[in-house]
Amino acid sequence: MSRSESGAAPLQIRVVLPYHLRNLAGVSSEVTLEIAAPITIRTVIDAIEARYPMLRGTIRDRVTHQRRPFLRFFACEEDLSHASPDEPLPAAVTTGKEPLLIIGAIAGGR
């Protein structure tokens, strides 16, 4: 296992992507990413975009880095969509017990 500059071992973070992004990235279920602390929304999306460059701009705006308005972030039954992207994610996510869920807003009818 590689180690970050701080010497800490990277953590195994589970992420569930929405349907269209799974298709775009060519993954069939949740993905596991090795990420060095701190584990935040920002560092998780950084890792997603590094591993799957085709997803750049699909979760957050490429210029402003604002979350796309029809997407929400959940973990441990908590809505993290409006938290700071630099806030540490729950311990259950950083230990790999629970995934970070990236979910498309329910907007049927279009």
Next chain:
Amino acid sequence: MSEVRVLVGTRKGAFIITSDGKRNDWKIGGPFFAGWEIYHLKGSSADSNRLYASQSTGWHGQLIQRSDDGGATWTPVGNNFAYASVPGTHQWYDGTPHPWEFKRVWHLEPSLSDPDTVYAGVEDAALFRSTDGGANWEELKGLREHGTGPHWQPGAGGMCLHTVILDATNPARIYIAISAAGAFRTDDDGLTWKPINKGLVSSMMPNPTAEVGHCVHHVAMHPARPEVLFMQKHWDVMRSNDAGDTWSEVSGNLPTDFGFAIDVHAHEPDTVYVVPIKSDSEHFPLDGKLRVYRSRTGGNEWEPLAKGLPQKDCYVNVLRDAMAVDKLDKCGVYFGTTGGQVYASPDAGESWQPIAEHLPAVLSVEVQTLQ
């Protein structure tokens, strides 16, 4: 043996419909990018295997896809459409200033000579260019910054740059059109631009003959006569004989001169096609009869073409980028509807047949003629 490849962008994916040169038997391929809005896809005239597609949703924003094998496989390329300078404001629907925000790519126009060079017309209105096959995009900011931008405003579909026309005889010349700003031209490869709207009259504007603010729906040109342009404005079909410097109305005997699509016959520069739509309040054909109108005199005198098209209870629309022609003899004409039909005429409009009947709403139609 010739082949025809019809590239169809829809509200829920892309389709590629193919036939041999007889254009009788058609095969539908796709959906590609299922579930995504495909505003436009188009092939390079310098390399028919090179295609570009604009893929977007409200959920995940904008992607650009590229195919190097005629649409069999696709690869996502660059999607970083960052305005080259602080975008400033344009007018909102109520006339108040509104910040410029990138929303989507409406139109992709491949270079006529280089498969790796492609232009993207975007909402909020700007023109971008890639010279590396779509990997990186650079705004031609002289358009947005030439001075009238603060007076542009969105049409009902957004403030979109929807038309890009390249001139094979003058590579430094590009025409574009924006709803609702008007038409613009550069003669120095995108460095500087000027509005070309003299002669347009838009009664819904405070100043109906203003330099900008006109809701131009689409512009078409015959490549052999690039100084002559045909325009479907919100209302009015217009013609320019001087590269857009001045325009005159050629609606003539059309039953309504509202519409979106307009195109020119591949071999007859004075043969023009439009699809009249009842009004800006009722976006469907007059009396439930879907009819293409053709002028063989460069406008003013129009004839209805209805053979094979539904002549009762038809309430679909034909959007601005949803008509195209092939280069075969006889010239084929194609258009798609918001009801999911794609119609083809292998005889320049005399008769029509549906080549797809149950697609999602059609946003764009382009044709490649493969010799």
